[in-house]
Amino acid sequence: MKTNFLFYIFTISTFVSVHSELLHFDWVVSVSSNVPIGDPKEVIMINNQFPGPLLNTTTNDVVIINVHNNLTEPFLMTWNGVQLRRNSWQDGVEGTNCPIMPGKNWTYKFQMKDQIGSFFYFPSLFFLKAAGGYGPIRINNVETVPLPFPRPDYEYDILIGDWYFDEYKDLRISLEDGCKMPFPDAILINGMRSNQAIFEFQPRATYRLRISNVGLKTTLNFKIQDHEMLLVETEGAYTLKKYHQSLDIHVGQSYSVLVTAKNHSYGSSYHMVASSRFIPRELSGLAIIRYPGFDVESLVAVYPDEPSQDEYGYAMEQALSIRTDLLVGAARRNPQGSYVYGSINISRTLILQNGEAALDGQNRYTVNGVSFLHPRTPLKLADYFQLSDVFEPGFVPAATVGDVPRLGVSVIDANYHDFVHVVFQNPLDSLQTWHSDGYNFFVVGMGRGKWEEGKMETYNMIDAIYRSTIQVYPYSWTAILIKLDNQGMWNLRSQDAEKWYLGQELYIRVKGDVNDPSKISPRDEAPIPANVIKCGKVADL
Numbered sequence: 402m403k404t405n406f407l408f409y410i411f412t413i414s415t416f417v418s419v420h421s422e423l424l425h426f427d428w429v430v431s432v433s434s435n436v437p438i439g440d441p442k443e444v445i446m447i448n449n450q451f452p453g454p455l456l457n458t459t460t461n462d463v464v465i466i467n468v469h470n471n472l473t474e475p476f477l478m479t480w481n482g483v484q485l486r487r488n489s490w491q492d493g494v495e496g497t498n499c500p501i502m503p504g505k506n507w508t509y510k511f512q513m514k515d516q517i518g519s520f521f522y523f524p525s526l527f528f529l530k531a532a533g534g535y536g537p538i539r540i541n542n543v544e545t546v547p548l549p550f551p552r553p554d555y556e557y558d559i560l561i562g563d564w565y566f567d568e569y570k571d572l573r574i575s576l577e578d579g580c581k582m583p584f585p586d587a588i589l590i591n592g593m594r595s596n597q598a599i600f601e602f603q604p605r606a607t608y609r610l611r612i613s614n615v616g617l618k619t620t621l622n623f624k625i626q627d628h629e630m631l632l633v634e635t636e637g638a639y640t641l642k643k644y645h646q647s648l649d650i651h652v653g654q655s656y657s658v659l660v661t662a663k664n665h666s667y668g669s670s671y672h673m674v675a676s677s678r679f680i681p682r683e684l685s686g687l688a689i690i691r692y693p694g695f696d697v698e699s700l701v702a703v704y705p706d707e708p709s710q711d712e713y714g715y716a717m718e719q720a721l722s723i724r725t726d727l728l729v730g731a732a733r734r735n736p737q738g739s740y741v742y743g744s745i746n747i748s749r750t751l752i753l754q755n756g757e758a759a760l761d762g763q764n765r766y767t768v769n770g771v772s773f774l775h776p777r778t779p780l781k782l783a784d785y786f787q788l789s790d791v792f793e794p795g796f797v798p799a800a801t802v803g804d805v806p807r808l809g810v811s812v813i814d815a816n817y818h819d820f821v822h823v824v825f826q827n828p829l830d831s832l833q834t835w836h837s838d839g840y841n842f843f844v845v846g847m848g849r850g851k852w853e854e855g856k857m858e859t860y861n862m863i864d865a866i867y868r869s870t871i872q873v874y875p876y877s878w879t880a881i882l883i884k885l886d887n888q889g890m891w892n893l894r895s896q897d898a899e900k901w902y903l904g905q906e907l908y909i910r911v912k913g914d915v916n917d918p919s920k921i922s923p924r925d926e927a928p929i930p931a932n933v934i935k936c937g938k939v940a941d942l
Contacts, residue, residue, distance in 0.1 A: 453536030489889030562616030772904030778937030
């Protein structure tokens with residue numbers, strides 16, 4: 402349901418005087434055994450749909466989603482790429498929210514403040530994502546800000562991801578017992594096995610495809626047989642327009658491409674292909690692009706022949722070619738290039754190195770030698786109620802060699818409006834993908850080997866892509882610049898579900914001048930929600 406209004410809502414922000422819409426949703430989270438492929442297993446549905454319903458919004462809309470948990474386990478939903486301006490209370494991860502218990506409900510309230518783009522939502526707790534529960538998010542432009550390309554005739558949301566035949570509970574127990582994740586069993590497109598998802602094309606029409614990798618671990622290469630894709634947007638930033646035959650899409654990443662249908666004879670059809678990258682098992686998921694008069698008998702299977710499975714050089718070259726279009730507006734009319742990030746003084750540099758260690762009989766994953774172990778009380782609540790024994794602000798050691806890995810609660814303390822330089826260093830032979838809740842960042846550089854200060858001379862300080870999820874190739878580094886202009890407690894995590902579940906994450910506490918969180922002005926950060934769920938040490942406060 403939609404209602405036009407000029408709103409004044411303390412739970413969203415301070416006074417906001419902008420014409421928007423208030424969107425109400427009622428979502429029921431349940432399980433079904435109607436699996437897309439393989440033996441029957443539990444699949445998480447949202448309103449009896451897998452994938453879940455499209456969250457279709459416009460810049461500055463306020464979203465109210467009442468989530469009913471009909472599972473037998475606690476549940477939270479997180480909004481991958483949505484910045485939740487000044488409102489980490491709605492982030493839906495273990496460090497900010499107490500879970501929605503079985504049989505209970507909780508209402509999320511947040512604003513799509515100053516954003517456009519393509520994103521998705523998914524369950525954040527207990528490895529539930531392995532059973533589905535994900536769905537697409539669109540944030541459309543307001544009418545007063547034109548699209549930087551001709552308006553497409555049609556749009557499709559395309560969710561691609563790896564899939565495991567094992568139950569999510571069995572995968573979770575296996576990880577807790579010290580085992581590593583096996584290779585996936587299949588690739589799904591919109592929750593369906595090969596040749597089940599069908600996309601209707603009309604001759605000469607233009608289509609915007611919003612593609613997200615919603616899987617657990619696997620980078621996927623996406624292509625459409627005999628059709629070029631014009632890249633136009635990634636995670637809320639409009640890109641320099643460039644045609645691609647295929648795109649590497651890493652776990653947690655989202656892209657928009659324009660595809661022009663062929664001026665074609667009656668009855669043609671083509672394959673859409675999502676294929677595994679950088680793993681020994683070659684898997685492909687296929688969907689059908691169907692033109693009018695399609696004859697299924699005439700469809701010839703097509704499988705990827707490029708790029709090769711181990712071609713990291715090709716992948717890095719493509720990643721570095723994706724840049725921001727400085728001349729066009731996004732959520733606002735002013736050009737994306739109005740923010741000249743290359744001229745801002747850096748407040749501090751953080752080097753974050755991923756690692757792997759055996760701790761307490763488990764195979765764990767680390768950041769700077771610390772594997773994150775969640776306390777029973779969410780960090781956001783502990784911070785608000787000023788509990789001193791839940792976490793130690795600033796507890797993130799330097800990335801040094803030879804330190805003994807350990808379990809801990811890593812929280813970076815940062816000042817509101819700091820401009821931070823972060824280097825992700827990957828010394829291992831597997832690809833890494835990092836995501837920041839609450840923020841996009843400028844991806845200014847990446848390269849092979851170990852980062853050193855001289856690498857800053859190679860940085861793109863003009864038109865680096867601005868996004869929230871970025872890959873780090875094996876034995877390589879990636880550097881980002883991030884403006885900490887969103888006060889709150891924000892999760893920085895590996896998007897690899899195995900590594901995230903086993904400790905590869907930390908939190909950034911972005912705070913202003915007020916030490917007592919209960920006295921922060923709503924102009925700087927939203928107050929604690931009236932419906933906040935309390936647990937752990939604050940359960941009775």
